[in-house]
Amino acid sequence: MRFHWFLPTTGDGYAVRNSTIRLDVDGVTAPSRPADLGYLAQVAQAAESAGFTAALTPTGAGCPDPWITCAALTQHTERLKFLVAFRPGFVLPTLLTQQARAFQEVSRGRLLVNVVAGGDPVEQRAYGDFLDHDQRYARTDEFLTVLRRTFDGKPVDFSGEHYRIEGWQAADPLAPAPEIYFGGASAAAERVAAAHSDVYLMWGEPPAMIAQRIERVRALAAQAGRTLRFGIRLHVIARDTAAEAWRDAERLLEGMSPERIEAMQRYYARMDSVGQARMAALHGGSARSLEVHPNLWAGVGLVREGAGTALVGDYAEVAERIEEYRALGVEEFILSGWPHLEEAYRVGEYVLPRLAAPAPAPQPAP
Amino acid sequence: MSVDFYWRIGMHGDQPSLRRRAESRGDWAPHVPGRIAPALRHGEPDGYAYVEHMLDVARAAEAAGFYGGLMPSFPFTDDPWASAAMLARETRTFRFMIAFQPGFLNPVHAARMAATLQRASRGRVVYNVITGGGGPAQAWWGDEVAHDDRYARTDEFLRVHRGVWQERPFDFDGRFYRVAGGALPDPLAAEEFPEIYFSGSSAAALDVAARHADYYLSWLEPFDALAAKFAAVREHAAAAGRVPRFAVRLDVVARPTEREAWEEVRRGFEAADLRGLDGGAGDSVGVARSRSFVSGPVTGYRDLEVQPNVWGGFGLLRGGPAFGLVGSYRQVAERLEELIALGVDAFILAGVPHLEESYRVGEEVLPLLRGAGRRAAASDRAGGEDRRGTPVTVFPEATASK
Numbered sequence: 001m002r003f004h005w006f007l008p009t010t011g012d013g014y015a016v017r018n019s020t021i022r023l024d025v026d027g028v029t030a031p032s033r034p035a036d037l038g039y040l041a042q043v044a045q046a047a048e049s050a051g052f053t054a055a056l057t058p059t060g061a062g063c064p065d066p067w068i069t070c071a072a073l074t075q076h077t078e079r080l081k082f083l084v085a086f087r088p089g090f091v092l093p094t095l096l097t098q099q100a101r102a103f104q105e106v107s108r109g110r111l112l113v114n115v116v117a118g119g120d121p122v123e124q125r126a127y128g129d130f131l132d133h134d135q136r137y138a139r140t141d142e143f144l145t146v147l148r149r150t151f152d153g154k155p156v157d158f159s160g161e162h163y164r165i166e167g168w169q170a171a172d173p174l175a176p177a178p179e180i181y182f183g184g185a186s187a188a189a190e191r192v193a194a195a196h197s198d199v200y201l202m203w204g205e206p207p208a209m210i211a212q213r214i215e216r217v218r219a220l221a222a223q224a225g226r227t228l229r230f231g232i233r234l235h236v237i238a239r240d241t242a243a244e245a246w247r248d249a250e251r252l253l254e255g256m257s258p259e260r261i262e263a264m265q266r267y268y269a270r271m272d273s274v275g276q277a278r279m280a281a282l283h284g285g286s287a288r289s290l291e292v293h294p295n296l297w298a299g300v301g302l303v304r305e306g307a308g309t310a311l312v313g314d315y316a317e318v319a320e321r322i323e324e325y326r327a328l329g330v331e332e333f334i335l336s337g338w339p340h341l342e343e344a345y346r347v348g349e350y351v352l353p354r355l356a357a358p359a360p361a362p363q364p365a366p
Numbered sequence: 367m368s369v370d371f372y373w374r375i376g377m378h379g380d381q382p383s384l385r386r387r388a389e390s391r392g393d394w395a396p397h398v399p400g401r402i403a404p405a406l407r408h409g410e411p412d413g414y415a416y417v418e419h420m421l422d423v424a425r426a427a428e429a430a431g432f433y434g435g436l437m438p439s440f441p442f443t444d445d446p447w448a449s450a451a452m453l454a455r456e457t458r459t460f461r462f463m464i465a466f467q468p469g470f471l472n473p474v475h476a477a478r479m480a481a482t483l484q485r486a487s488r489g490r491v492v493y494n495v496i497t498g499g500g501g502p503a504q505a506w507w508g509d510e511v512a513h514d515d516r517y518a519r520t521d522e523f524l525r526v527h528r529g530v531w532q533e534r535p536f537d538f539d540g541r542f543y544r545v546a547g548g549a550l551p552d553p554l555a556a557e558e559f560p561e562i563y564f565s566g567s568s569a570a571a572l573d574v575a576a577r578h579a580d581y582y583l584s585w586l587e588p589f590d591a592l593a594a595k596f597a598a599v600r601e602h603a604a605a606a607g608r609v610p611r612f613a614v615r616l617d618v619v620a621r622p623t624e625r626e627a628w629e630e631v632r633r634g635f636e637a638a639d640l641r642g643l644d645g646g647a648g649d650s651v652g653v654a655r656s657r658s659f660v661s662g663p664v665t666g667y668r669d670l671e672v673q674p675n676v677w678g679g680f681g682l683l684r685g686g687p688a689f690g691l692v693g694s695y696r697q698v699a700e701r702l703e704e705l706i707a708l709g710v711d712a713f714i715l716a717g718v719p720h721l722e723e724s725y726r727v728g729e730e731v732l733p734l735l736r737g738a739g740r741r742a743a744a745s746d747r748a749g750g751e752d753r754r755g756t757p758v759t760v761f762p763e764a765t766a767s768k
Contacts, residue, residue: 032729042425046721049402049414049422079413240385341426342722345402349382353400 001326003352004054004083005047005344006336007073009063011035012043014338015255016304020060021123023267027257033339040069041076046341050348054081054112056233056334058306061123067099074107082107083181083334085114088143089129089136094168097150100178101171111178115140115197117189119273133272137188138162144180144196151177181231185213185275194220197228199332203279204234204309206293211328218329231332232325235300235310236343238318238351245312252338253287253299260303261285267305279308295321310337318347319354326355367611367711368741369760371732372463373427373724374716375420375435375453377443379403381718384619384634384683391719392416394442416444417452423721424453424460430728431758433741434461434492436615436714440685441506447479454487459756463492463563463714467499468523469516470507474548477527481554491560494583495520497574498566498652517570518542524562524578531559563613563712567595567652576602579610581712585652585687586616588659588672589708596709613712614705617680617690618723620698620731627692628668631677635667638682656681656688675701684718699734706735706760732758 010017011031018028033039047055055073057066070082084103086096096113103111117136118124124131131139139162146163149156153173158165182197184190190213193200200217202210214230221228237252239245265285268276282298283290290299292309295317301308311318322333337343379392391402393416404414424435435453437446450462462483466476484491497520500513511519522540526548529536534549549555564579566572575582582599584592596612603610621627660670660678670679675693680686691698702713717723732738741759 038425039429042422042429045418045422045425049419051400240383339725342725345382345719345721349400349402353398 022062059085
């Protein structure tokens with residue numbers, strides 16, 4: 001099992017915030033802890049002290065570019081890896097490889113990449129990208145075909161529907177080659193993930209739903225002669241007692257204005273992301289029955305896009321839930337909590353030690 | 367005169383919470399998986415050093431609005447001078463209040479070390495001069511000078527220390543030190559002499575404090591006793607033609623509600639050894655005073671509450687001053703305001719765990735103080751307008767008159 005944390009690049013504090021979009025609506029306040037480099041460095045350092053392997057950093061029109069942020073943070077950390085998100089539609093695989101090479105150099109080999117196909121057509125068009133959902137995944141498929149070769153240092157001549165590359169020169173392979181993490185719940189996404197990714201990521205759906213997806217993607221990968229690992233993205237509210245944990249979940253809910261909840265429902269409605277639709281269906285826009293599985297709370301998704309569920313409970317319960325996912329085949333856990341600094345310490349000190357087979361410690365690069 | 371807020375940096379590890387005494391952050395206890403501590407992983411050192419945790423705390427306290435950190439010194443801690451040197455380069459405005467005992471350090475060498483650190487940190491060194499504490503701790507340092515002589519020695523130490531810095535060349539012929547032609551070299555001597563926080567409750571201490579202290583530092587006591595102590599110090603200082611400021615060291619348990627704060631204390635108390643209430647500390651007058659303020663038998667944790675929100679059991683939960691504040695954010699802020707009105711110009715606060723509690727106190731309590739605002743950056747070379755990391759202070763115009 002490997003455990004990762006998350007960098008709150010849109011700000012932090014004791015409230016749930018949007019991580020990739022900027023919503024101009026009543027009830028959205030400035031973060032009590034702005035995400036300046038100093039604070040993000042503190043979160044990264046806390047995650048490193050607490051024993052996490054990597055930090056996931058999101059991408060989107062409403063957050064800072066993760067490549068720049070993470071490159072800067074490599075100079076404030078020694079062992080922590082960075083799971084940096086990018087959208088195939090906005091960068092060429094050749095340039096991305098060049099950036100990855102430089103990142104490996106300045107970080108001494110601590111790059112992991114997270115492929116995000118994009119789920120909001122309005123946002124995509126604002127960037128200048130007009131492909132529909134399935135076309136985006138077809139493009140991602142070509143992108144990753146090229147990327148594997150360029151990461152490997154091979155020369156590339158490629159002629160596809162979405163990319164045409166002539167005479168990309170051979171070079172030393174990226175050492176190490178960054179592992180490719182990929183999330184996407186649609187059929188198109190599953191096929192592309194099975195064909196190309198090292199780790200298939202899912203947002204924190206209830207175990208039964210996760211089990212079905214693992215079975216399907218594993219089968220697709222096997223058809224392509226491949227195996228891959230499975231990862232899950234979950235928030236955590238872990239406390240000494242269940243009462244304290246649920247009280248803090250309640251406090252988060254109190255910080256969610258009806259206007260924000262309504263605005264997010266409208267936002268979800270315009271997206272073409274299957275994964276986002278699955279998440280939104282868990283709470284259905286209502287705060288009424290948010291515990292969708294024991295200790296799995298869907299309140300986060302009422303106001304936050306992307307991962308919308310949290311494990312809520314005492315340390316033993318949270319560890320048990322993680323074990324439940326592990327038993328289904330999940331090996332990688334990308335966690336977060338509020339504030340991200342304190343919760344990193346808490347999960348590292350009290351939850352991770354309860355889990356079987358602790359992950360190998362991140363080693364400094366040679 | 368604005369009010370400075372310091373936060374304690376643990377030099378001997380930390381407890382993850384008041385209710386978990388046996389566990390620690392740092393490598394003073396055997397390593398257990400999950401502890402924030404250097405460890406062997408798969409047989410190899412994992413590359414983590416305790417200074418990294420100290421850095422986490424210092425950076426958090428700086429971001430949360432504290433003016434600087436107290437770096438304590440005991441036989442069982444890391445060294446504050448070496449630690450401050452490491453933390454200085456990774457912080458911007460945070461000052462380092464280095465606790466040291468003059469008797470255990472050569473005054474000329476100390477001047478050179480301090481001036482070097484002043485230069486490297488752009489003027490962020492502060493002294494916490496400690497003279498008391500005899501007994502086994504003193505023997506550990508290889509010293510056997512008796513209590514009142516230790517204060518006489520501190521007096522000479524500070525005269526030599528300041529002399530080689532500011533009266534070059536400096537000659538001195540005293541009971542404890544003899545110096546001929548002492549002088550720091552030019553660039554070091556040009557550095558500002560650090561502010562002196564001075565501790566000690568005995569008559570001998572007050573005498574020396576009167577001559578040297580910029581801030582007279584005391585552990586928290588019931589407010590009446592504290593006021594009387596300050597009056598005595600002012601009297602001694604007036605006789606020496608000086609007007610000292612005052613500082614108080616205290617622990618804090620502040621929570622959104624009073625109930626939650628006392629719950630945290632109760633849990634810590636239940637895990638504590640009550641014999642700690644009578645623990646010895648050599649010939650320290652201060653410790654004896656602390657013990658004297660709690661009268662009657664102690665059967666429950668509330669028995670140690672000597673006045674609203676002032677609790678005398680912190681020594682049980684963690685080594686250090688017995689008295690501290692317990693209450694809601696609002697209540698703790700009000701008690702701090704009362705202390706400011708009483709004459710306190712600086713606070714050294716602490717809470718367990720030191721990382722998370724620095725953010726809690728800095729973000730939730732300090733902003734509630736009447737007259738709270740942000741100090742200008744400690745160094746005009748800090749560069750740029752940056753609200754975060756500039757220390758919170760209380761501006762006197764906005765507070766009740768002292």
